[in-house]
Amino acid sequence: MTRVVVSGLGIVSPVGxxxxxxxRSLLAGSAAFAEASALPGRGLCVAEVRDSxxxxxxxxxxxxxxxxxxxxxxxxxxxxxAAGLGEGFPRPDRVGVILGNAAGGxxxxxxxxxxxxxxxxxxxxxxxxxxxxxSSASWVSMTTGAAGPSFxxxxxxxxxxxxxxxxxxxxxxxxxxxxxxxxxEAPLSAxxxxxxxAMKIMSRTACRPFAAGRNGLMLSEGAGIVVLETQEHARKRxxxxxxxxxxxxxxxxxxxxxxxxxxxxxxxxxxxxADAGLGPGDLAYVNAHGTGTRANDRTEVxxxxxxxxxxxxxxxxSTKAVTGHSLGAAGAFEAVATVLAMQRxxxxxxxxxxxxxxxxxxxxxxxxxxxxxxxxxMSNSFAFGGLNAALIFKxxx
Numbered sequence: 001m002t003r004v005v006v007s008g009l010g011i012v013s014p015v016g017x018x019x020x021x022x023x024r025s026l027l028a029g030s031a032a033f034a035e036a037s038a039l040p041g042r043g044l045c046v047a048e049v050r051d052s053x054x055x056x057x058x059x060x061x062x063x064x065x066x067x068x069x070x071x072x073x074x075x076x077x078x079x080x081x082a083a084g085l086g087e088g089f090p091r092p093d094r095v096g097v098i099l100g101n102a103a104g105g106x107x108x109x110x111x112x113x114x115x116x117x118x119x120x121x122x123x124x125x126x127x128x129x130x131x132x133x134x135s136s137a138s139w140v141s142m143t144t145g146a147a148g149p150s151f152x153x154x155x156x157x158x159x160x161x162x163x164x165x166x167x168x169x170x171x172x173x174x175x176x177x178x179x180x181x182x183x184x185e186a187p188l189s190a191x192x193x194x195x196x197x198a199m200k201i202m203s204r205t206a207c208r209p210f211a212a213g214r215n216g217l218m219l220s221e222g223a224g225i226v227v228l229e230t231q232e233h234a235r236k237r238x239x240x241x242x243x244x245x246x247x248x249x250x251x252x253x254x255x256x257x258x259x260x261x262x263x264x265x266x267x268x269x270x271x272x273x274a275d276a277g278l279g280p281g282d283l284a285y286v287n288a289h290g291t292g293t294r295a296n297d298r299t300e301v302x303x304x305x306x307x308x309x310x311x312x313x314x315x316x317x318s319t320k321a322v323t324g325h326s327l328g329a330a331g332a333f334e335a336v337a338t339v340l341a342m343q344r345x346x347x348x349x350x351x352x353x354x355x356x357x358x359x360x361x362x363x364x365x366x367x368x369x370x371x372x373x374x375x376x377x378m379s380n381s382f383a384f385g386g387l388n389a390a391l392i393f394k395x396x397x
Contacts, residue, residue, distance in 0.1 A: 002172045005241035005396070007234050008083025008227035009336050010075035010182075014047035014220050015322055017054040018078065023340050027369045029351030031322045033206070033218055038110070038190040043204060044197060046188050047220035047324035058143075065130055065139050066105030067186035071223035071329075072136040073143050076180050079225040080144060084239060088145060089178065096148035096176040097140045098167045100159025100183030102328030103192065104133035110189035136184045136223075148176045157289070158250075159183050160224065160331030161381035161389035165248030167228050177233040182332035184223035193219065199258075201293050207325075209290035209318035210297050210364050212355040217291040220324025224332030226339065243339050246376075246394035247276025253386025260296055261386060265303035268388035269378065276392040278376060280307055283314045283392075285347050285372070287338045287379040290318025291325055300382065301360045315372070317365040321351035331381040335391060342374045342395050 009019050014032040016022030024030075033045045054074040062070065076097075080086050089095045108130040112123040129135060134152045141150045149170060153162040160183025167181035187193075196202055196219060203216035226245070234241055249272025253264035273279060289300055297318075304313055319337045326333055341347050346369050353366035375395045382388045 003231040004168050004171045004228050004245045005231045005234050006226050006243045006245055006339050007229045007239050007241050008079040008085070009339060010077065010079030010082065010225040011336050012049060012054045012071045012075045013222040013323055013333060014049050017049065017051050019340065026319055026322055026337055026348040027346065029322060029349060029367060031351065033324065036188060036193055038188055039193055044193060044202065045204065045218060046193070047218065048188055049222055060139065060143065064126065065135060066108045068101060068105060068184045069136045069139040071186060072099055072140050072184035075182065075223040075225040076140045076144060079180065079227045083227040084237065085227065091177065092145045092147040094148055094177040095146040096170065096179040097137045097146050097150040098163045098179055098181045099137045099140065099152050100163040100328045100331060101133050101136050101152050101154055102156050102159050102185060103187055105131040105135065106187050106189045106192045110191050140180060144180065146180060154328070155387040156383035156385055157327055157330055158381040158383035158387045158389040159328035161391055162250065164226060164245070164331065164335055164391055165250060165389055168245050168248050171228060171230050178227065178229045180225060181228050182223065182225035183329040185327045185329040186221045187219060187327055188221050203292060206352045207292040207321045208352045208354060209288065209292045209321055209350050210357060210360040210362065211353045212357040214292045214294065214297065217293055217325045220326045222326050222333065223329055224336045226335050242396055243342050244394045244396050245391070247272045247278065247392030249275055250389040255386050258384050260299040260382060262299050262303040262306060264386050264388050265300060265382050266306045268390045269303065269307050269380065272378065272390035272392050276394065278392065281311065282376045283378055284374045285314055285341065285377040286316040287334045287377065288316050288318045289380045289382045290320055290350070292320065298359045300380065301362055313362055315347055315363045315365050315370060317348055317350040319348055331379065331389065334379045338377045338379045338393055342377055342393060345373050346371050347374065
């Protein structure tokens with residue numbers, strides 16, 4: 001089977017707009033939650049990308065595309081430079097773009113409804129292209145010259161994992177040599193935040209995945225990109241990647257729209273292991289979905305315990321305690337974090353961990369990163385609607 005490797009990483013996040021800053025924030029447990037700019041005075045805290053330096057050098061502006069597309073363009077540029085592809089591609093028709101995005105141009109939607117109802121003005125002509133969910137992949141394609149298979153996957157919080165997984169499958173099938181994969185999201189508009197707050201699952205204090213004191217998730221924004229490439233193609237360019245994108249598994253609960261199901265989660269993880277030709281005992285680390293809600297974390301632990309059938313679970317952490325939950329970009333944030341953990345032999349911690357929850361009896365890497373070799377790691381994304389996707393990365397060292 002054709003092997004797929006990770007040849008470049010890029011990130012635009014509330015805790016760092018480059019890979020090194022992002023990584024230092026994860027290890028330090030340095031989050032960036034503050035009151036939402038779109039809803040002042042309501043006490044609703046989110047993690048926003050406040051550093052505009054990521055825009056430096058971009059050839060497009062906010063008048064042309066939504067914030068989620070700007071994030072994707074900037075993160076893709078970083079990843080391509082890291083992959084040694086910053087000057088273009090030998091065969092643009094063999095380079096694809098597959099991105100996860102849950103909700104499209106939510107900031108643009110809010111802006112234009114305000115314009116329509118408050119100012120009584122018609123929306124400008126670029127409104128539809130800015131709002132459409134597929135725009136981020138289009139903009140990355142246009143700004144990089146990637147002319148191969150390009151599209152967006154939209155499956156709520158599993159969008160980025162589905163995008164990366166489909167990219168792995170397409171590379172194995174020979175549909176492309178390189179795919180710019182990942183996810184992007186800019187959901188911190190007033191309307192979107194009010195809708196999420198109505199669900200009563202957002203924390204007003206801190207995101208504490210798997211901890212006894214957890215009381216909800218906290219939303220964020222940004223983009224994460226992994227440049228995936230067939231190993232043969234990478235070697236021909238003189239690139240000897242250190243991490244393989246080795247497995248992808250996905251499933252549907254076929255149950256409830258918002259209540260998670262351990263069986264669906266377990267199937268996705270089992271299929272992912274089978275795709276990689278591995279067993280549960282091969283896993284050295286799990287980057288969990290770990291949103292910080294009571295139901296999600298408990299159900300994910302139950303699914304892992306079923307998968308491991310009574311044998312000890314590997315060390316586990318959730319980086320959402322630092323990054324927040326970026327919805328369609330979440331899996332991309334976590335894929336970048338997982339690859340960095342493998343490359344740097346250090347598992348990032350679950351920040352804000354106050355005490356063990358008896359219902360989440362796991363080896364949670366709490367508050368301080370753990371120095372450890374990571375030969376095989378899994379990264380999970382489990383979405384509303386019962387859409388589950390897991391990825392496995394394998395060290396090539």
